[in-house]
Amino acid sequence: MSGNKKNEYVSYLEHQGKYKGIFSWIFTLDHKRIGLIYMYAIIVLFSIGALMGLLMRIELIAPGETIMKPQTYNGMFTVHGIIMIFMVVIPGLSVVFGNFFLPILIGAKDVAFPKLNRFSWWVYITGCGLAIASQFMQNGPPDTGWTFYAPYSTTTGSNVIMATFAAFVLGFSSILTGLNFIVTIHQMRAPGMKFFNMPLFSWAIYATAWTQLLATPIVGITLLMLIAERLFGIGFFNPSLGGDPVLFQHLFWIYSHPAVYIMILPALGVITEIIPTFCQKKIYGYKAIALSSLAIAGVGFLVWGHHMFTSGMSDQARWFFSFLTFLVAVPSAIKVFNWLATMYKGSIDLKPPFLYALSFIFLFTIGGTTGLLLGSVATDVQVHDTAFVVAHFHYIIFGGMGFAFFAAIHYWLPKMYGRMYNMKRATIAWGINFVGFNLLYFPQFILGIEGMPRRYFDYLPQFQPLEVVSTIGGFILIGGLIFMISNLVQGARKGEIAPANPWHGTTLEWQIPSPPPLENFDEAPIINPNPYDYK
Amino acid sequence: MANNVSHITDYKVLARVVLILMSLTLLTIFVTSFHLGAFSVTVALLIAGVKAFFILTYFMHLKYESLLLRLLVTMIFVLYAVIILITFIDYAYR
Structure with missing residues (x-):
């Protein structure tokens, strides 16, 4: 591969272990290979979820029935949500790039518990299998939406039990991964690397791991309570059995709001790695960015109630949650400010990873500021459960985590595979994705304010022009994604040989060959106290 | 373990902890005979919290761990x- 490879080492891709073929992947203990098999699974699942999204957009191109029945539509948005949330974006960046790069960034040979890491992947695949099977077995796909709101989820005849059990199993994988990363960061840092010498992606993964570890058991218990209620008639959530449906929402969102930070914190970490590299400038406010990750994770635990302003919650709780929601914007804004300050007077190089990072900031800021509308009780009541929420959510999750994932894969692919993708095609694909994304989701802000409800199969004719624009955006985005993925696949398989440090980065992954050797470092790495030491 | 040192807790200490845990379980059942209204959950959680403290401290050896780890668990x-x-807050004012 690269010039430094010539017969000097065997990369993790070429290393011949105990097993061969596919077994050398699914039985691997190497954190890098585990990262890659997570990525392959996630790309397949993302493609299925995206196809479902496109089918829903086609259905909404005109009022009334277009290509599917109402019940199919209900199943479609539920399955789209379950796949995208539980199988793609929650594990997403953390399991792929966290697994691959966290040990390298802190100068370790592997994660603390390699066997547990492999087990996490198996549990993840089992959960994915159960979730997909739930769509085809018993009484058809669940029609509750990915939130499984009670009391409907306690009474609907669709296949809720298996889907919730799948989410429960996926949660286990998440907990084990979080635990592994926390111990890795505490115990496996190279000699001389203190906490405040770690690259900021490691800090983001650290904050994410704590959230995974502490929040996920809550949704696990909640889903088990839901299953118990359906199977044994125990009245947790159904008022007719003496339960409280608002309790379900509390328990669900105590996990699922922090889950948003499980999705977005690693994304913030990726962007923080990319910006100094492509500006060739030391990151502005290292400690503020590191601590803001912890602050986002901490405060993010306490804001779940803003999903419930119209649920019948008490007024006192509503203003309290609204106040806390505004607080969480502060550490997020610290990051954006520091990124912009880093760019100021930097030697900016507009390569694809940086373009994706820039579009991340743009889209995440739109998602964040529209989030404040939803965090404010008065405006939330107006736009709750409308297309506005769909737009806000996708700007944060897809525009945020999704574009950060694209940024990360364009940034680290040369390191992961030792080969380079076609830069021109990557730039064109970025342009198509950016235009398609905004055309798809921005009209939904307007539709929502005008009163278009979300999760509705049908709508009034007055909404059609913007629905058509949104659907056109969906086609453009899918086209851009196919173009982008094909370019990346071609680059990984047959691209030009990449040098060890194509972007002139300073963090540890750029100091080792591409692709990395099996145990990353042949000798203990020399730790620079400043990981972003651009002269 | 802090500094990878093993600690073997005396059986007598472990037996005392078991007794404390069983007593607290009985206390949990006993307090249900009083009508504490909104505070019934609070009392149950407090007793459970004390039980968790004993389990973490003695059975899970947190007593012998570093200050950082103890602080993390406290947090x-x-x-x-x-x-x-x-x-x-929601339930109290609803």
């Missing part, structure tokens, strides 16, 4: 307490 308890408290 988790504080976090869960705050989450429960906030949830009860």
